[in-house]
Amino acid sequence: MLGLVYDGKLAVHKNVPEPTPPKGEALIRVTHAGICATDLEITRGYMAYRGVLGHEFVGRVVRGSRRWESKRVVGEINCVCERCDMCRSGISTHCRHRTVLGIAGRDGCFAELVSLPERNLHEVPDTLSDEEAVFVEPLAAAFQIVKQVRIEPRMRVVVLGGGRLGMLAAQVLVQTGCRLVVIDADEQKLAFCDKKGIQTILVEDLVPRKDHDVVVECTGSPNGLELAMQLVRPRGQIVLKSTHATDRSINLTPLVLDEIELIGSRCGPFPDALAALARRQVDVLSMVTRVLPLTKGVEAMDVAARPESMKVLLRIAD
Ligand SMILES: [Zn+2]
């Protein structure tokens, strides 16, 4: 089958072996997949991953148990053992033996077929198009923020970074009634927020005053945390969403002096994301920059890496 593979070099391969789902897993024909910052970081060395890329998808089950046969689905990306201490204590996204779709130990969804445990699947309602459903995984990651941090009306909240995840986070956070501002260095990115009635500030116009209750860091850059520490109030909270391949040193003393709580945040609840899309509470379609076929996967990754790009989708089948 066709697949976009990273093996030290990024290329579309024509003879990727079809997955053979073990017991409990379904074989899914991928219709659309989304390119995310994590995919770009993998090609820069993040996670030292080798294999088929991709973890955001929508597709149709072609082989599985009767419950899932021919269903249109999205899938959670952490494939877990159900036996370790993390799984048994109910936080299986932190399973000690997990594989992660297209990120760690398991081929991803930038291919014609993908295999995933049936327990990871969620059915997509008919009211959602493929182009919308492919956003469920990253939107769930945005909903994880409000699962981890209590955001109340009138709280001062910053989303740092107006890219793919920042836009989703902003649309989730604004619904809490908090006083939200999105900060980015790129005017074009902020235009999307402006259209949604969300307040924005360009980095160059920013005067950090350590006066925000919560800063959500979605820049995808190691500099993001430094700026976040200048924006958060003493005893405030920073939610860290960026993952990147770079490891550079950073002075964490401000966290101590200002008694700041730093919260790492990763995958989130699929049902919340599906419900928000179905209720049209979050606009994802206007975030789509380009839709390219899988055969143009390398070009699609190039387009996704451009600063002016929001979401780039791969169309893999109808
Ligand atoms: Zn992602």
Ligand SMILES: [Zn+2]
């Ligand atoms: Zn486990």
